[in-house]
Amino acid sequence: MxxxxxxxxxxxxxxxxxxxxxxxxxxxxxxxxxxxxxxxxxxxxxxxxxxxxxxxxxxxxxxxxxxxxxxxxxxxxxxxxxxxxxxxxxxxxxxxxxxxxxxPPRYSDRAQLLDYCRRSANPVGRLLLGLYGVNDGDALRRSDAICSALQLINFWQDFSRDGPNGRLYVPQADLDRHGVSAGDVLACRDSPAARALIADLCGWARTLMREGAPLALALPGRAGWELRFVVQGGLAILDKIEARGHDSLLHRPALRVWDAPRLAWRALTMRAAP
Incomplete structure (x- = not known):
């Protein structure tokens, strides 16, 4: 499609x-x-x-x-x-x-944002696993981790699009910890503190992705290969954010055609902790 x-x-x-x-x-x-x-x-x-x-x-x-x-x-x-x-x-x-x-509400902490991900992203993974006949508890938990990570990565990728629309997905607890205001993020005001905040948020998403990644190695056949590319695509966006010094308030990273060979190699050589 x-x-x-x-x-x-x-x-x-x-x-x-x-x-x-x-x-x-x-x-x-x-x-x-x-x-x-x-x-x-x-x-x-x-x-x-x-x-x-x-x-x-x-x-x-x-x-x-x-x-x-x-x-x-x-x-x-x-x-x-x-x-x-x-x-x-x-x-x-x-x-x-x-x-x-x-x-959209303002999220007080990470648990509240993950509850949104539980409804906005995790059902997709569970629906697809159901089509493949996979329904054991470990697989579902890992699927949830991957889907929540993808949703978070989308948020940290889209500051420059969400801000002008008044959408803020950064938990207040994280803003407070880094001394960044909600207004700073919505206005896409770059600063060392904002970049430190984004680095912290990206680290959270990467940890979640790594928790779920073993599912891609456990699923047989095409399902496993498709999920490998999903995992590596999400991690590649995080790598792009990191490579630019976590400036995603100013620049929206995206995967391009020329990223395909690298993603294919990563999927082929993927291990339990990518």
Missing amino acids: SVDHYENFPVASVLCPPALRPAVAAIYYFARTADDLADEGDAPTAERAQALHDYRADLAAIVAGQAASPRWIHVFQPLKREMHRLQPALLHDLLDAFEQDLT
Whole structure:
């Protein structure tokens, strides 16, 4: 699939077994559309909230074996065909996170931000593991660590985009510890203290990624290889932030075509602690 958005949602890549691609695509378009309802365009918050409420009602309808409204038929028709192998509670968790995005709170500490990641990112990993028939506790915990790390990396990558939109994902406890104000981050004001803060946040995300990385080595076949590239892609963004001295308030790092050989080598030679 070719998409214009930059978020870390799953895509039915060449590494995904053909039998699973319809389900992966259905998950992607469900999440992508809900995220657009929450974030895209100029609609007022009340209108967005109503749209997400209606979207959730359509999800409930197909879970109950009923027809969804025609409004998002391109989303719910393929999703309904795949519901027999998906967990509805995880799809509802995603909608909870998108609803929270309508009026994003300020996060007091890392635990509160991770609770957001539990609903905004972790369900994606658990849904994909379910498609592969993987549901043991260790695998789910490692998947959660990888998905939360990806969500955090996206935050530390996107300061220059989130700030102008009034979105702040840095916990207040981290701001206080480094002597940086919320206003500094929202205004993308660079400083030695801000760079030290970003270095600390990137270290947190890297630790989480390393906790989850063994899952990529444990999963067999295409699933393992796809996850290796996911892990290495996230780590590569952190490397880019570090290489520029943690200046991501000023510069948004991104993966480019010329990064592909390096990612492939890292995936090929990956060990338990990348």
